[in-house]
Amino acid sequence: MRKVAAVLLVLLLTGLLGGCAGKNPEGENRAIVVGFSQLGAESSWRIANTRSVEEAAKKHGFGLMMENANQKQEKQIDAIRSFIAYQVDVIVFSPIVETGWDNVLREAAQAGIPVILVDRMIESGEEGLYTAYVGADFYAEGVRAGEYLIRKADAEGLEHVRIAEMSGTPDSTPMRDRQRGFRDAIAGDPRFEIIDSISGDFLRSKGEECMTALLRKYGPDGIDVVYSHNDSMMLGALDVLEREGIVPAKDIMLISVDGEKEAVDALKAGRLNCVVQCTPDLGDEVMRLVRDLKAGKEIPRVTHPEEGAFCDLDDLTDPRVEGF
Numbered sequence: 383m384r385k386v387a388a389v390l391l392v393l394l395l396t397g398l399l400g401g402c403a404g405k406n407p408e409g410e411n412r413a414i415v416v417g418f419s420q421l422g423a424e425s426s427w428r429i430a431n432t433r434s435v436e437e438a439a440k441k442h443g444f445g446l447m448m449e450n451a452n453q454k455q456e457k458q459i460d461a462i463r464s465f466i467a468y469q470v471d472v473i474v475f476s477p478i479v480e481t482g483w484d485n486v487l488r489e490a491a492q493a494g495i496p497v498i499l500v501d502r503m504i505e506s507g508e509e510g511l512y513t514a515y516v517g518a519d520f521y522a523e524g525v526r527a528g529e530y531l532i533r534k535a536d537a538e539g540l541e542h543v544r545i546a547e548m549s550g551t552p553d554s555t556p557m558r559d560r561q562r563g564f565r566d567a568i569a570g571d572p573r574f575e576i577i578d579s580i581s582g583d584f585l586r587s588k589g590e591e592c593m594t595a596l597l598r599k600y601g602p603d604g605i606d607v608v609y610s611h612n613d614s615m616m617l618g619a620l621d622v623l624e625r626e627g628i629v630p631a632k633d634i635m636l637i638s639v640d641g642e643k644e645a646v647d648a649l650k651a652g653r654l655n656c657v658v659q660c661t662p663d664l665g666d667e668v669m670r671l672v673r674d675l676k677a678g679k680e681i682p683r684v685t686h687p688e689e690g691a692f693c694d695l696d697d698l699t700d701p702r703v704e705g706f
């Protein structure tokens with residue numbers, strides 16, 4: 383009852399009753415309501431992504447019920463079940479890991495509620511559990527990181543390059559695909575050796591812990607490159623390196639992914655070598671798909687935003703080199 387009141391409150395506060403139309407249980411028109419299950423608030427990327435979805439829902443005139451799962455899959459499953467109970471028009475969710483969603487998504491399908499995945503993908507043997515995916519091509523991001531490393535090794539004539547990888551949340555799409563893409567890009571080149579891969583869960587605090595552990599294990603002279611699956615972990619590692627008197631981006635090459643402002647500023651200041659872009663601004667595209675779906679139009683199954691990479695081998699004074 384309290385939650386039903388909360389939904390009504392969201393609709394009233396956003397001034398949406400009678401706006402873009404969905405149907406209530408009696409078949410009358412009412413504002414379209416989107417249920418959004420966000421996975422957490424682990425990084426600046428995630429916070430920007432949440433903001434993007436909220437702003438886009440407002441812009442499109444949709445009611446938004448948002449639940450933040452604080453990195454817990456069970457909480458996401460509960461949130462999706464509550465969206466089904468409220469009979470929202472569309473469920474949007476960013477799955478923390480790829481597996482374990484079949485039952486709850488089957489329930490959504492049985493209730494006739496379409497699901498749009500945002501940012502992360504699921505792995506399932508069943509085809510019809512989601513209608514569309516909007517998010518990065520994480521494999522291509524990993525490839526971009528590897529391609530930068532090859533260019534840099536060529537430019538500097540490096541012969542044996544020892545790489546330590548700080549990976550994201552195990553079993554998540556960006557972790558899996560950034561790892562695969564990077565490995566595929568450097569595969570077969572005898573200059574490169576991945577000496578370690580440890581998980582920092584996409585968290586800055588864990589990035590610090592990972593870097594500390596790596597330095598303890600290999601010493602500053604035993605690591606040539608750190609490849610981090612996101613900026614938050616890299617910024618944590620950067621704190622450790624600088625505290626230890628290691629000159630970042632010179633003594634150890636640093637390659638990261640995301641493009642948050644603090645990382646891009648560090649890149650421009652010569653404290654990182656490469657930041658592969660991953661945009662958090664996915665909200666507008668998601669809400670466009672919600673609108674089209676509710677208008678009965680066909681929508682694309684997969685939408686990837688355009689992305690690139692910012693690196694010390696390129697012109698960093700270009701005004702397009704900016705963070706979020």
Ligand code: AHR
Binds near residue numbers: 426611613614
């Ligand atoms: O899924 C996108 C990734 O999740 C971002 O790279 C990272 O910063 C976030 O936590």
